[in-house]
Amino acid sequence: MTRTISTFPAKTHPPLGALANAALGSIRRSVDTQSSLDEIGVVMRFERDQAIFYVGDDADYYYKVVDGLVRLSDMLADGRRQIIDFVKPSHYFGFSSQKEHLFQAEAVSDVTLVRYARRRVDTMVVERPSVARLVVDITNDSLRGLQRQLVLLGRRTAKERLVAFLLDFAKSAETDSRGFFQLPMSRRDIADYLGLTIETVSRIFSELKRDRDIELAGSHEVALRRAEELALLIE
């Protein structure tokens, strides 16, 4: 994969915060409340598979996903890849105390982000307790997610991992009238997120389909047909 620098023509930048605020209507979680951070947010768009930043890039910006899905990943020297997280709308990423980013961020689907200049965030953290609180909460939120994922990778079977993954996405995805929701990422992305191979992921999809636990419509649309039973599997 060759590294291309992402440049964005000015026209893709609506007025500060405008789009971000528009998108805030559908937001639920505590860290997602309208906050003064949005005053300094700049909206950006990235296309499917476009890199948002690379390992080693200066961590000069923090981000929030407004629409679409972002993957954060790390790669070993020999090419093995681990997806650290999929970042969903209204969630933040790229917050760091390091000078440089330690993982890569890419758009899984076409994505709309809000970008915050780190320098300005740092200033606000000092001047506004509410922003300090927000940044702490954002980071704690990530921490909690990673802890869950750590248990998943360390102690769960392939089937449990995929089921947990599907239930997690079902929770936040919009389900259509027939119960289907979108799974925008590839089988490779799923495998690299769950610490498996694409073949194993594919086989377990087939097994779940055979057992009538799920239905598939193409490879990117799923419907859970026995969410209760599936939930039992993972606790």
Next chain:
Amino acid sequence: MTRTISTFPAKTHPPLGALANAALGSIRRSVDTQSSLDEIGVVMRFERDQAIFYVGDDADYYYKVVDGLVRLSDMLADGRRQIIDFVKPSHYFGFSSQKEHLFQAEAVSDVTLVRYARRRVDTMVVERPSVARLVVDITNDSLRGLQRQLVLLGRRTAKERLVAFLLDFAKSAETDSRGFFQLPMSRRDIADYLGLTIETVSRIFSELKRDRDIELAGSHEVALRRAEELALLIE
């Protein structure tokens, strides 16, 4: 394992901060600089295998390890355990935005801690930018560690995991004149940290010993004899 409430006679509590400050001489990392947090720190001691808090306990206190080693762990319903982290001296744990702790903390060896009342920390975060900064850095530090561990569990072989673990401990441990350092935790702890079984951990120890990569003196003292070559294994 039965749950015992930890009570501490008053005599085990030296004057506020005294011991904490004494122990700060040997500290290196950025988040470890002497900070105003220590003003509200209370020193506590826990014995080997004693619980510091359980899953579901109110997260009313945050902690810093002064001496000894702490393990943070989570357990699945069927008893599978994942150790989230080993917390070394001068590192913090238990920081959370949740009401309740989501994992358990126990003393691996006899441990000296500093405990900070969450309410007072929250107040200081609002009133002192430097404390807000510190708390953000502490959380980011944990985040960074978990990201590394996620790649380890998702994409590394058993041998790579154990080697990474040994190199990590070698870095922070005190090495004696013959090159040995202490590994205070049991094989079970190591296995549950690395997502393996005790048998696999034991076999890889034996393999490393056979290949003259390490020497063992008992099961809790190790010396790395080819740290360079071992480091190549994990990148």
Next chain:
DNA sequence: CGTCGCGTTGACGTTGATCAATAGGCGTGG
């Protein structure tokens, strides 16, 4: 209509888990 990328499926191999036996360290009590 051919090619390409992605996903699925099958056959087989390997890593690490499981089950089982033994060894070693350590505290307790005689």
Next chain:
DNA sequence: CCACGCCTATTGATCAACGTCAACGCGACG
């Protein structure tokens, strides 16, 4: 001091889950 028991660690034999390698299907796109 030794004997015993207990707990932890090691080692061996076997097994199963998941990975690897390979073939094929299928839809998108030129």
